[in-house]
Amino acid sequence: MVSHPATKGDSMTIIAEEIGSHHHEEAHHEEQPKGILLWLTSTDHKIIGKSYMYTSLVFFIIAGALAMLIRTQLFAPNNHFVSPQTYNELFTIHGSMMLYLFAGPFAFGGFANYILPLQIGAPDMAFPRLNALSYWLYLTGGISMLLGFLTASGAAAFGWVAYAPLSSATNSPGAGPDLWIVSIALVGFSGIFTAVNLVTTTFYLRAPGMTMFRLPIFVWNMLVTGILILIAFPVLTAALIMLWADRHLGTHIYSVAGGGVPVLWQNLFWFFGHPEVYILALPFFGIVSEIMPVFSRKPVFGYKGLVFATMAIAGLSTGVWAHHMFTTGTVLLPFFSALSLLIAVPTGIKIFTWIGTMWRGQVDYSAPMLFCIGFIIVFTMGGITGVLLASPPIDFATHDTYFVVAHFHQVLFGTTVFAGFGGFFYWYPKLTGRMYREKLAKLQFWLTFVGFNVTFLPQYLLGLKGMPRRIAEYLPADHFTTLNQISSVGAYLTGFAFVVWMINLWISWRKPIAAPKNPWDGHTLEWATDSPPSHHNFDRLPPIRSQRPVWDMNHPEYADHRVSHGGVLAESTETSNEE
Amino acid sequence: MKSERGIYLLIGAFFFLIMVIYFLWSGEAGGSIMLFAAAGLGIMPGLYFAWWAHRMPPRPEDRADATLSDGSGPVGTFPANTIWPFVLGMGAALTALSLVFGVWLAVVGLAFIISTALNVSLESRRGGMV
Numbered sequence: 001m002v003s004h005p006a007t008k009g010d011s012m013t014i015i016a017e018e019i020g021s022h023h024h025e026e027a028h029h030e031e032q033p034k035g036i037l038l039w040l041t042s043t044d045h046k047i048i049g050k051s052y053m054y055t056s057l058v059f060f061i062i063a064g065a066l067a068m069l070i071r072t073q074l075f076a077p078n079n080h081f082v083s084p085q086t087y088n089e090l091f092t093i094h095g096s097m098m099l100y101l102f103a104g105p106f107a108f109g110g111f112a113n114y115i116l117p118l119q120i121g122a123p124d125m126a127f128p129r130l131n132a133l134s135y136w137l138y139l140t141g142g143i144s145m146l147l148g149f150l151t152a153s154g155a156a157a158f159g160w161v162a163y164a165p166l167s168s169a170t171n172s173p174g175a176g177p178d179l180w181i182v183s184i185a186l187v188g189f190s191g192i193f194t195a196v197n198l199v200t201t202t203f204y205l206r207a208p209g210m211t212m213f214r215l216p217i218f219v220w221n222m223l224v225t226g227i228l229i230l231i232a233f234p235v236l237t238a239a240l241i242m243l244w245a246d247r248h249l250g251t252h253i254y255s256v257a258g259g260g261v262p263v264l265w266q267n268l269f270w271f272f273g274h275p276e277v278y279i280l281a282l283p284f285f286g287i288v289s290e291i292m293p294v295f296s297r298k299p300v301f302g303y304k305g306l307v308f309a310t311m312a313i314a315g316l317s318t319g320v321w322a323h324h325m326f327t328t329g330t331v332l333l334p335f336f337s338a339l340s341l342l343i344a345v346p347t348g349i350k351i352f353t354w355i356g357t358m359w360r361g362q363v364d365y366s367a368p369m370l371f372c373i374g375f376i377i378v379f380t381m382g383g384i385t386g387v388l389l390a391s392p393p394i395d396f397a398t399h400d401t402y403f404v405v406a407h408f409h410q411v412l413f414g415t416t417v418f419a420g421f422g423g424f425f426y427w428y429p430k431l432t433g434r435m436y437r438e439k440l441a442k443l444q445f446w447l448t449f450v451g452f453n454v455t456f457l458p459q460y461l462l463g464l465k466g467m468p469r470r471i472a473e474y475l476p477a478d479h480f481t482t483l484n485q486i487s488s489v490g491a492y493l494t495g496f497a498f499v500v501w502m503i504n505l506w507i508s509w510r511k512p513i514a515a516p517k518n519p520w521d522g523h524t525l526e527w528a529t530d531s532p533p534s535h536h537n538f539d540r541l542p543p544i545r546s547q548r549p550v551w552d553m554n555h556p557e558y559a560d561h562r563v564s565h566g567g568v569l570a571e572s573t574e575t576s577n578e579e
Numbered sequence: 580m581k582s583e584r585g586i587y588l589l590i591g592a593f594f595f596l597i598m599v600i601y602f603l604w605s606g607e608a609g610g611s612i613m614l615f616a617a618a619g620l621g622i623m624p625g626l627y628f629a630w631w632a633h634r635m636p637p638r639p640e641d642r643a644d645a646t647l648s649d650g651s652g653p654v655g656t657f658p659a660n661t662i663w664p665f666v667l668g669m670g671a672a673l674t675a676l677s678l679v680f681g682v683w684l685a686v687v688g689l690a691f692i693i694s695t696a697l698n699v700s701l702e703s704r705r706g707g708m709v
Contacts, residue, residue, distance in 0.1 A: 033660060041660040124657045129664050129699070136668020144676060178679040186675055203583050208639035208650035212582035227590065231617045244678060267609045311586075315593045318617055319601070321610070332605040536657070541647055 032535075043128035046533060048135050049114030050431060055135075056106040059142055063097035064495060066090050071455075071491040074484050077476040087472035088157035089176075093145065095160030096180065099280065100187050101142045103416040107283035108194055108229070109138060111423055112222040114431065116198060118526035119216045121207025121544070123536040126200040134193040141186030148176035148183075156180035159470060161273065162243070164254035164265035169247040178247070181240050188237045195229035198222050207525070209544035213307075216524045216547065217300060220307050221286030224314045228275050228282070231318055236272035239265065263330050270321035277411070278317040282310060284415040285350060287423035288372045292354050294426075294520050295369035296361025299560060302353040303547060309346035309353070316343045326395045333392045340390035347383055351376060367441035368520075371422030374449045375414050382410025385460070400470075403463025406456045413452055421448075421501075429515030432508070433531045440504040447497035454490030458483040523548035580632035580641060584625055591621025661702060667695040 032038055039051060070090050073081045082090065117125055125131045148155030153174025158166045162180070165171060202215070202223045215223075243265070245251040252258020254265045293300040300306065316339055322331035323340045354376060363369065385407040388394050398404060421444075428436050462483050467474065474480045518527040527550045529538050542553040546560035598614035601607070639645040670691025677685035 038660070040665050041662050043658050043661060043664070123654060126655070128658055129661060132661075132664035133668050133671075136665055137671060140668060140672030144672070175679050179676075182675045182678055186672060189671075205655065206640035208645040208647055209643065210640050211643050212586075212641075214643075223586075227586075227620075231620055235613060248678075264609060268613075271610065271613050311589070315590070315597075318594070319597045319614070332601075332607070335601060335604055543646065545643075 043124075043132050044535065045113050045117050045125045045128065045131060046537075048131050049110055049112075051135055052105055052113055052138065053110030053431075055139055055142065056102050056110055059097050059101040060106070061498065062146070063094050063102060064498060066094040066097070068491060068495050070094060071488040073472060074474075075488045076485075077474050077478070077481050079473060082472070084472040085154065085157060088159075088470070089149070089155040091470060092156050092159050092180075093148070096145060096156070096184070097142075098412070098416075099160055099276070100184055101138075101145065103280040103412065103420075104191060104276070105138055105187075106416065106420060107280065108191070108198065108222065108225055109135065111218075111287065111427070112198055112225075112283060113194070115427060115526055116219055116222050117201060117205065118430075118529065118533060118537055119219050119524050120202065120205065120210055121525050121538065121541050122201060122205035123538070125197045126205055127197050130193050131197050134190040134197070137186045137190035137193070141183045141190060144179050144186065145183035148179045151175040151179065161269055162265075163269075164243070164246075164262040165256075167243060167247075167265075168255060178244070181244050181247075185237055185240050188233045188240070191229050192233050192237075195226040195233070198226040199230070202226075207541055207544060213304070214544060214547050216286075217289035217303070217306050217310075218283075218286035218524075221282045221289070221310050224310050225279050225282045228279050228314045228317070232272045232275035232279065235268055236276075239268035239272070242268075263325070263328055266325050266328065267321065270324045271318075274321045274324065275314075275317050277408075278313055280412060281415045282314065284375070284419035284423070285310065287426070288354060288375055288419050289350075289357075290524065291368045291372050291422055291426050292357045294522050295364045295366060295372075296358045297364070297521070298357060298361040299523075299548060300353070301356035301359070302349075305349055306353050309349040312346035313343060313350075316346070323390055323395070326392045327399045337390055337392055341387060344383065344387050344390075351380060351383075366425075366520075367436075367438060367445060368422045368426035370442060370445045371418050371425065374445060375418035375422065378410050378418055378449075378452065379414035382407055382412075382414055386411060398463055400468055401463035402459040402467045402469055405469050406459035406463060409456050409459075413456075417448065417452075421445075426520070427526075428508075429519045430526055430531050430533070433515050434508050435513040435515050435519065436508050437504050440500055440507070444497050444500045444504065447500060448494055451490050451493030451495075451497055455487050455494060456490070458487045458490075462487075518550065518554070521551075521554065523551040525549055528553070580628055580635065580638065582641070584628035584632050587621050587625030587628060589621070591618050591623075591625050594618035594621060658702075661699075663695045663699045663702065666691050667699075670695060 033041060038047065042048065069082065070087070073079055073087055073090075075081075113125065113131065117123070145155075151174060153176050156162070156172070156177045156179070158172050158177065162177075167177060202219060206215075242251070242253045246254050246260075252260040254260050254262050256262060289300055289306055320336055320340045320343065322336045325331050326333060326336070354372075365373075385403070389398065389404065389407060425436055425441050428434070462480055465480065465483075467478070467480050474484075515531045517529070517531055519531075520527070525538075525541065525544075526533075528542050542549045546552055548560050552559035594614050595618040598611055598618055601614060602611040605611075639649040642649070670688045673688030673691065674685050675688075677683070677688060
């Protein structure tokens with residue numbers, strides 16, 4: 001054990017355990033391994049966070065390519081671009097990859113891993129080795145899912161929800177569905193470990209003065225997401241183990257034949273699945289709550305309102321699982337309908353808070369802000385159709401139609417892609433030490449925004465006309481053709497937007513423009529350190545006297561605590577204006 | 580500690596309330612048990628935090644007026660580079676994949692897992708791979 005004295009400010013000490021220090025030369029201590037060995041052995045939250053982010057983006061591109069194939073199949077009536085079985089595999093793996101392998105890990109593995117310790121002034125996550133293990137479980141889980149395409153029976157084809165009895169050994173034979181089960185179990189464990197890490201880090205590794213109610217909103221949202229993961233994921237893992245036992249050990253938990261209850265799967269799955277939607281959404285709400293104030297040059301409007309709205313959303317989301325099962329006829333309609341409608345209240349509070357943050361601010365329409373505004377528009381539309389669907393009579397009419405498909409794509413694409421790419425561009429300078437090209441990012445935004453809406457708004461109409469989801473073919477007499485063609489063209493446009501994104505990354509890689517410490521005049525602690533940050537994050541921390549320590553440091557004349565915490569005014573003499 | 584206690588106890592109380600309402604109204608067992616477990620997830624750590632919050636003074640990160648020097652001393656122990664999380668991850672994945680491809684994979688996977696268990700526990704003392 002070697003202690004690194006005083007890497008932080010006055011006298012905080014980080015003790016780094018130098019493994020192998022008894023066996024290596026003195027000079028080796030400070031050296032990090034390079035290249036692939038660094039990737040394999042690192043326990044640094046920044047390297048693991050980046051690995052998570054790049055891996056999840058690769059899965060996003062693959063799943064997006066599958067979506068293009070789906071839309072190509074649906075471009076014309078009676079189309080035979082792919083076989084019906086292949087089509088089932090495509091939408092199953094598209095949904096599974098987007099939900100399990102992209103959206104969640106992108107947020108709580110990528111952004112949270114990288115940004116959360118920086119925002120609370122911590123040197124690393126609480127359990128660095130566990131953090132590394134989470135990543136390896138996630139990567140192997142993802143690869144296991146894709147292996148399904150290489151098996152003789154093909155990949156899983158029962159949809160991302162794997163309803164019993166379709167997922168039984170009789171109805172879905174072969175190795176593909178088993179690989180899917182194993183894959184989700186591995187990714188589930190990875191998520192649980194990450195959640196343990198996030199919650200512990202937030203509770204135990206905050207810098208002095210960083211009280212819970214000075215935490216950035218992003219950290220609050222990740223904390224609540226972490227707790228929600230701990231509630232939801234173990235249920236899914238248990239359900240998957242029972243599904244595997246049904247398929248291979250002859251149990252009859254989900255089959256009527258042996259006295260089991262197929263609808264039990266739906267109860268267990270959605271007890272995970274509905275919180276999962278908020279596990280995907282809350283981190284991105286946090287990202288938006290970070291970007292909005294910085295690009296409006298104002299503090300966030302209604303800090304405590306946002307915090308309690310986040311907790312209310314998380315709490316309510318765990319009591320609404322059966323609103324996915326209204327048509328099964330086995331659930332308590334008024335209970336689930338009422339709780340589902342109630343979620344609109346805290347969500348509405350959030351939307352008004354974001355608008356209140358922009359209100360009378362000096363809004364800077366750079367790419368991260370544009371993506372956030374796009375998020376608000378798209379997500380609000382998706383949220384309002386969600387309120388419609390929470391009403392059982394409307395759900396009975398639209399269940400399993402394209403109306404539902406359009407609804408959840410607006411909610412999930414709005415959060416994970418619009419807010420996600422807003423966050424990507426916002427933190428890209430911090431992650432890489434390079435700037436992206438603003439014009440290309442704006443072009444990407446407009447292509448995504450137009451392409452996305454052209455894809456999914458027609459699907460509401462298709463749903464109302466009665467087009468069921470998960471069908472590979474339709475007839476010319478159904479009159480679905482025109483709307484489907486518009487939708488497919490929109491999908492190609494959205495796909496092209498991500499080609500623009502890759503060009504942007506390529507240019508930034510080949511012709512780098514160095515990023516300063518704090519390109520956006522940011523508020524939170526990650527902007528107080530270098531871009532990218534050094535090994536244990538901070539050489540010195542600014543004093544933490546408000547929710548915006550870096551803003552206070554850079555603009556002492558407008559510091560928050562002068563206004564809101566008059567009692568600690570004397571402390572502000574410590575404030576230095578170094579940059 | 581007091582805020583952390585509050586968060587967990589709030590979660591526990593909320594799910595307990597929802598569980599009681601749901602159970603009395605629907606009488607459905609599966610959902611009630613899951614809500615009961617969720618309430619436990621809030622109440623157990625909440626009571627732990629309450630126990631500590633009662634017995635220790637506020638930490639520097641709990642005090643709004645704490646300065647950086649209040650937090651002096653070791654922050655924690657952070658491991659340097661190590662190969663064992665990777666080995667454990669591969670072992671766990673191979674063991675899980677043995678459910679699909681056959682038990683022989685579990686033999687390889689368990690060997691990885693056991694070697695990790697041995698090596699991680701010895702790592703800090705005698706030095707690891709890297």
